[in-house]
Amino acid sequence: GESVGLHLPTLSVQEGDNSIINCAYSNSASDYFIWYKQESGKGPQFIIDIRSNMDKRQGQRVTVLLNKTVKHLSLQIAATQPGDSAVYFCAESRSKLIFGAGTRLAVHP
Amino acid sequence: KAGVTQTPRYLIKTRGQQVTLSCSPISGHRSVSWYQQTPGQGLQFLFEYFSETQRNKGNFPGRFSGRQFSNSRSEMNVSTLELGDSALYLCASSPGTSGSADTQYFGPGTRLTVL
Numbered sequence: 744g745e746s747v748g749l750h751l752p753t754l755s756v757q758e759g760d761n762s763i764i765n766c767a768y769s770n771s772a773s774d775y776f777i778w779y780k781q782e783s784g785k786g787p788q789f790i791i792d793i794r795s796n797m798d799k800r801q802g803q804r805v806t807v808l809l810n811k812t813v814k815h816l817s818l819q820i821a822a823t824q825p826g827d828s829a830v831y832f833c834a835e836s837r838s839k840l841i842f843g844a845g846t847r848l849a850v851h852p
Numbered sequence: 853k854a855g856v857t858q859t860p861r862y863l864i865k866t867r868g869q870q871v872t873l874s875c876s877p878i879s880g881h882r883s884v885s886w887y888q889q890t891p892g893q894g895l896q897f898l899f900e901y902f903s904e905t906q907r908n909k910g911n912f913p914g915r916f917s918g919r920q921f922s923n924s925r926s927e928m929n930v931s932t933l934e935l936g937d938s939a940l941y942l943c944a945s946s947p948g949t950s951g952s953a954d955t956q957y958f959g960p961g962t963r964l965t966v967l
Contacts, residue, residue, distance in 0.1 A: 775953045786856075786942050786958035787895075794953065832895065838908050839885065840944075840956060842895035 755849045762823045764846045766816040766833035775836040778807060778818045781845070782829045790818070790831075825850050854879065856945050856959035864965045870931040873962045875943030877924050883907070883948025884926035885956060886918060889940040898941075901926050902948045930964075938966045 756762050768776070774795040779787035791802045793809050793816075800807050806819040816833050828850045834840040857876045865871050877884050885908075886898040897910040901920035918928040924945075930937055940963050944956035 777955065779958070784960075786944075786960045789955060789957060792955060834895075836953065836956075838951070839897040839900060839910065840887070840895075841897070844894050 752844065753847045753849065755851060756823050758823060758825060758850055758852050760823055762818075762820040762827070762848060762850075764818045764820075764831050764833075764848065766818075766843050768814050768816065768833070768835045770835065770837065771811070771814060773835045773837055776807070776809060776816055777834045777836060777840070778805075778816075779832045779834060779842075780827075780829045781832065787832060820848075823848075823850050825852065856943055856957055858941075858943050858959040858962050860962060861960065862963045862965075864967060865933050866967050867933055867935060869933050870929060871933060871964060872927055872929045873941055873943075873964075875926045875928075875945075875959060877926070877943075877945030878957060881945035881947055881957075882924050883946045883954065883956075884920055884924065885944045885946070886926070886928050887942045887944065888912070889942055889961070890938075895942070898928065933966045935966050937964065939964060 777792045778790040780790050781787045791807050793800045793807045798809050804821045808817045830845040830847050832842050832845045834842045859874045883902045885900040887895050889895045900908040904920045915931045920926045940961040942961045944958045946954040946956045
């Protein structure tokens with residue numbers, strides 16, 4: 744069936760380190776992908792997006808990489824901070840958002 | 853711009869009752885989508901409304917319904933509540949004009965507990 748999945752359910756990093764969260768998607772026809780961050784008690788917050796005609800996009804401290812050959816997305820967070828602790832979802836947009844299971848990022852001081 | 857707002861934030865109901873949740877999109881956004889979030893199933897798409905018409909629908913039973921008003925505000929209704937309907941219900945709005953490339957922005961959600 745349709746799916747967007749994540750390789751690592753939990754990721755623990757030290758404050759100041761870089762974090763990498765990975766995601767696999769199933770539909771090679773998908774042309775738009777989004778990363779969301781969800782903190783406890785809140786709705787998902789848009790972080791960064793990428794279209795299929797790109798393989799890399801950078802934001803403030805975040806970078807998304809897209810590898811269409813293996814249908815893989817990754818979110819890189821530079822100099823991870825305690826405020827980055829949250830659950831991160833990748834989503835594939837095909838007239839609706841198809842979400843992965845989520846990865847919990849825990850940042851330790 | 854104000855973000856997506858949802859009311860109420862918390863709701864407790866008993867089995868068999870019905871419930872109506874409300875969502876106000878970002879000003880200027882014409883598309884409203886609803887999602888259900890549970891620990892077991894994750895985030896699942898319920899339906900999308902655009903210009904007062906349901907444009908897309910997920911795989912949920914007919915007990916789940918929605919509507920959109922002329923000001924783009926949306927409501928969703930769940931009838932004959934079941935214990936398994938306990939979830940966080942999220943509303944997301946987008947301009948609605950860019951097809952699959954429309955970025956959706958989420959509200960804080962309504963936490964529904966069915967006893």
